[in-house]
Amino acid sequence: MRALHFRSTEEVAPDQRARYWRDSVHQSVVEMDLVPTEPHEFFGRIELCPLARIVPFQVQGSPQRVSRDPVEIARGDKNAYYLISQPLGAWRIRHAGHDHLVQPGESVLVDSRIPYEFVFGAGLDDLSVEMPIGWLERWIPDPARLIGRPLQATGGWGLALRGAKEALVPRALARLPLPDELVEDQLGALLALASGCERLDARVPRGPFERGVEAIRARLSEPGLVASDIARDSGVSLRSLHRAFAAHQHTFAGTLMQVRIDEAARLMVERRFRHLTIAEIGRRCGFLDGSHFARQFRRLRHVGPRDFRASAGL
Incomplete structure (x- = not known):
């Protein structure tokens, strides 16, 4: 079996968790700053399963902002590329002059030699x-054209890349009876195909309603979220946002509430969040x-949260 490395904030007292988490990420990945957006009951966990050349890892945690600035880049002794995605949640990336709301399943290539900022507003997974x-x-001779830009994940080679990448969960990879080089070559080839055969940013055009719902999902954990915040993120006026929601028989307030309850x-019902209390889940949403x-x-x-959770056996 391959070696599985694991660190969790559950190993330390609550008042030490944020610092412990930053130190853990520095040691396991690369130097960066991590700021919890909800300091109370903060948690984080990371699992790694190194192969011969690449290191797949999975990180879960509370909502947080992650950044790497020129000082940290100069101070660090390691640089690498990172292929990052969240299978279930949207997140925001600012990197190499790009600013994108990344949809679930989409991968983004990051160069640790260039400053970046990630915002995981609904939690880190x-x-x-x-x-x-x-x-x-060796696989992509000109990676600069990809840095900071989401790769498609809904069809073609992009969908194949998503499937291969999401199979690299460290715990499953540790038991996979295949040579490291075979796994690595599979990922490299699919990344080259996805980036070379699909036009970047060739997304289906999205109107203000779709952009508004995406922005709500990315920021649903913010208690004071208002329509003007979402209009700004969607690139439209407040009036246009309300008109777009009305055209789809929705209101901003109703959609925000529905998205929050769906996320809660x-x-x-997901087993990996069973350690969270009902109150904490409510706060995260x-x-x-x-x-x-x-x-x-x-x-x-049409059922209370405790009964809903009990029906899932958690």
Whole structure:
């Protein structure tokens, strides 16, 4: 079996977790700054399964902002490319002059020699692969054209890349009875095909309603989120945003509530989040008042949150 490396904030006292988490990521990945957006009950965990050349890893944690600035780049003694995605949640990346709201399953190539900022507003559930600079550039001679830009994940080679990448979960990879080089070549070939055969940013055109819903999903954990914030993220006026929602028989407030409750329901039934209390799940979805969360959950799901979770056996 391959070696599986694991670190979790559950190993230290609550008041030490943020610092412990930053140190863990520095040692396991690369120097960067990590700022929890919800300091209370902060948690994070990382699992790695190094292969001969590349290092697949999985990171889970509370909502947070991750950044790497020129000072950290100069201070660090390691640089690499990283292929980053979240299978289930949207997240924001600012890197190499690009600013994108990355959709679930889409991968982004990151160069640790260039400053970046990631915002995981709904929590961190990341699958990444660390790739040596020379190894990556053997597969993609001109990676600069890809840096910071999401790769398609809904069809063609992009979908194949997504499937291969999401199979590189460290715990499953540790037991995979295949040579390291075979796994690495599979990923390299699919990355080259996905980046070379599909036009970048060739997404289906999205109107203000679709962009608004995406922005809500990316920021649903913010208790004070208002329509003007989403209009700004969507690149439209406040009036245009409300008109777009009305044209789809929705309101901003109703959509925000539905998205928050849907995310809360997802967290409640996924086993890896079973350590979270109902109150913490509510806070992660933007509810500061537990009773308000329970009322809205019952209104939209026709069952209370505790009974809903119990029905899933958690």
